[in-house]
Amino acid sequence: MIELTDSVAKTMKEFEKLPGVGKKSAERIVYHLLKTTPDEAFALADAIRSMKENVRYCKHCFNLSEEEVCDICRDERRDRSILCVVEQPRDLIALEQTGCYRGLYHVLLGRVSPLDGVGSDQLTIDALVKRVKTGDFKELVMATNPTVEGDGTALAITNRLDGAAIKITRLARGVTTGSSLEFANKEMLSDAISGRQQF
Numbered sequence: 001m002i003e004l005t006d007s008v009a010k011t012m013k014e015f016e017k018l019p020g021v022g023k024k025s026a027e028r029i030v031y032h033l034l035k036t037t038p039d040e041a042f043a044l045a046d047a048i049r050s051m052k053e054n055v056r057y058c059k060h061c062f063n064l065s066e067e068e069v070c071d072i073c074r075d076e077r078r079d080r081s082i083l084c085v086v087e088q089p090r091d092l093i094a095l096e097q098t099g100c101y102r103g104l105y106h107v108l109l110g111r112v113s114p115l116d117g118v119g120s121d122q123l124t125i126d127a128l129v130k131r132v133k134t135g136d137f138k139e140l141v142m143a144t145n146p147t148v149e150g151d152g153t154a155l156a157i158t159n160r161l162d163g164a165a166i167k168i169t170r171l172a173r174g175v176t177t178g179s180s181l182e183f184a185n186k187e188m189l190s191d192a193i194s195g196r197q198q199f
């Protein structure tokens with residue numbers, strides 16, 4: 001049997017580790033890369049390197065940023081009295097795209113999921129509680145995904161904030177239960193933000 005060269009086999013193995021990429025797809029990608037010019041292939045390698053070297057989490061909200069503080073937290077025009085809690089940076093992007101929300105965010109970087117061994121101590125909940133207790137926020141909008149785990153996460157946060165002088169709201173259920181914000185369309189999300197209700 002003819003074997004792949006070591007570097008081809010190694011590259012395939014790396015692609016196979018990516019989510020949603022099986023053996024077949026990894027093969028297809030690698031054979032494609034072998035055919036491209038060195039410049040095209042290095043552009044991919046360079047983009048990954050540059051992203052890993054430059055991107056970090058905002059020290060306030062844990063959004064992705066290339067600076068210590070992200071663009072949203074630095075934007076003086078944002079409403080600093082309202083804080084929206086999302087699971088992932090991609091949820092923040094989905095909400096931003098509606099253009100309906102002008103407050104600040106807090107990104108949890110996951111959701112509480114006992115089955116996957118993710119407890120509330122592994123997320124950015126401690127930082128959120130500290131932010132709420134030391135800040136001047138008047139409203140906290142729970143925009144966790146409408147799933148069992150998203151709801152559980154919102155509940156865990158609400159419990160931690162028991163006694164804090166802040167109004168807690170949640171997105172209206174225009175977003176179908178079991179789906180995720182990322183895939184909700186713009187109109188649905190806009191309705192969900194403007195129709196938010198007491199938690």
Ligand SMILES: [Zn+2]
Binds near residue numbers: 060062
């Ligand atoms: Zn930020």
